[in-house]
Amino acid sequence: MLSGEKILITGPAGQIAYPLTEFLSRDNEVWGIARFSNAEDRGRVDALGVTTRAVDLGSGDFDDLPEDFTYVLHLATFQGPGLDYDEALRVNAEGTGLLLQHCRRAKAALVMSTASVFKPHEDPMHVFRESDPLGDSNVSHAPTYSVSKTAEEAVSRYCARAFDLPVVIARMNASYGPGGGLPTMHLDAVAAGEPVVTRWDPCMYSPIHQDDINGQTAALLDAASTPATVVNWGGDEPVAVQEWAAHMGELTGTSATVVVRTQPGTLRGQIQDTTRRAALTGPCTVDWRTGLANVYATRQGGSA
Secondary structure, eight states, X not given: XXXXXXXEEESTTSTTHHHHHHHHTTTSEEEEEEOOOSHHHHHHHHTTTOEEEEOOGGGTOOTTSOSOOSEEEEOOOOOOSSXXXXXXXXXXXXXXXHHHHHTTTSSEEEEEEEGGGBOOOSOTTOEEOTTSOBOOOOOTTOTTHHHHHHHHHHHHHHHHHHTTOOEEEEEEOOEEETTEEHHHHHHHHHHTTOOEEESSSSOXXXXXXXXXXXXXXXXXXXXXBSSOEEEEEOOSSOEEHHHHHHHHHHHHTSOOOEEEOOOTTSOSBOXXXXXXXXXXXXXXXXXXXXXXXXXXXXXXXXXX
């Protein structure tokens, strides 16, 4: 557990970052930075007792930000529907380097990456290890995402060595909780009688519940190193969208329909080898069925 630390979190209003910010702010001095183009988002973070600053990471202007943070959690990211690779690289890659340079005196930094950096494999049941080839996963809703996140990883690795800053690069899988995430979006769709749309059959993930993300963060920071540590951050149970949709139908008492819209060149599956992560954090504590039941109870008023 982290206690009594001065922690900087980027993108603190985000789906993963907000509950993590809430969790860490109970026992630590937490600062949060983002563009905060939405005043309501900043207000929610301020209400947690977090010190916020409006910062454009890609600008490198950190004049209003201290340099004495003990830990950095870099969760902010650029995802856009267009093909502006310059902007994606400016924010995700250059912005990460400028941030880590500013916070180079920290004990450790966690840089959130994504399973989307892996080169697509034709086998949907392929289990991706950290050492597997990287490539463009052609994410349809954010075409620049995987390329710019790979660049972010490279910059982070450079910063770890150049600034002697311990860094852990965590490749997030399908996170979920009451605040959102792909499984939560699908649960909402099933509850509303709408189809679940996915890429392949089966379309595999290694979903991880927000409670496990919160609980594993300290251990991952402890694993930060120079050169940087790279670790898959997913759950311990591989699950197909088709399987979790069927379970969602049982939870909601509705009929779940899954529509497959094939997207050539994308990742057919995102099963991660979590051996390295489990050695650092221990096993996950929330199995996916329990996790979805808890999310449903929170969002839809069902019983867990």
